[in-house]
Amino acid sequence: MDTTNDGQRFTALYQRHYTDIEGYVRRRVHPSQVNDVVAEVFVVAWRRLDDLPGDGVLPWLYGVARRTLANAYRSEQRRGRLLEALAAQPDVPAGDHANDVTSRLAVMTAFSQLSSDHQEALRLTLWENLSARDASRASGCSVATFQVRLHRARKKLRKAINTPINDESAGDAVGRNAPRTDWDGTGVQH
Known part of the structure; x- marks a missing residue:
């Protein structure tokens, strides 16, 4: 693995497609989550740099973004269910611990x-x-x-x-x- 060449390839890919991926993600999630999702998409791209298609890289990145968003949605749903379950728990007074x-x-x-x-x-x-x-x-x-x-x-x-x-x-x-x-x-x- 030639890290210099790989670094240059990834940098070019990132600079060329960041705005497209960021826009795709921004239209689908809360603004507070955009940077995390976009970062995850490009982490996957870095890890799979040798597997990237020669042409059609942007659609491939959109696919990665779609799957990353699906994971984020599932995480958010689990979080929501957990919050609901916690909210449904009865309040138990702490009581006096002096004794x-x-x-x-x-x-x-x-x-x-x-x-x-x-x-x-x-x-x-x-x-x-x-x-x-x-x-x-x-x-x-x-x-x-x-x-x-x-x-x-x-x-x-x-x-x-x-x-x-x-x-x-x-x-x-x-x-x-x-x-x-x-x-x-x-x-x-x-």
Whole structure:
């Protein structure tokens, strides 16, 4: 591929047919879309420079423009359907998040008071979703030891935050949705 020759051929093609293609597109789309569609037509022409017909290049470019416009129309229709679907969604009030923040802070504070073994037991089961068997391997202890450790960790966490927590809510507060920073109070992410 001779890029100098190709560049000159493309430049000549662009200069000769830009106004025609731009007018063709301008009559069919919103003015804000004209430059994008015309640019796409000439990108296709550049990519297919070796496939251009010797004569009748302008009709070929019109064909490319027609297909590019069809793609733009389909995209616009999808966009319109998406906007309609979003507009049809019911408005859900956001509510006050202060209670959620307070609860999370209480859990984070309680979590930071646990021993590192208990913290790790909770992390392995809640963040990493490991079974007791896999978590025990990761911790380097027996399954029974790990299960006892996990039971104690949950019990101490419940006591530290002084509210009953079932395993699912502990998972949300200490687990995947909680920020993973500053669990030990040092300000350093672990």
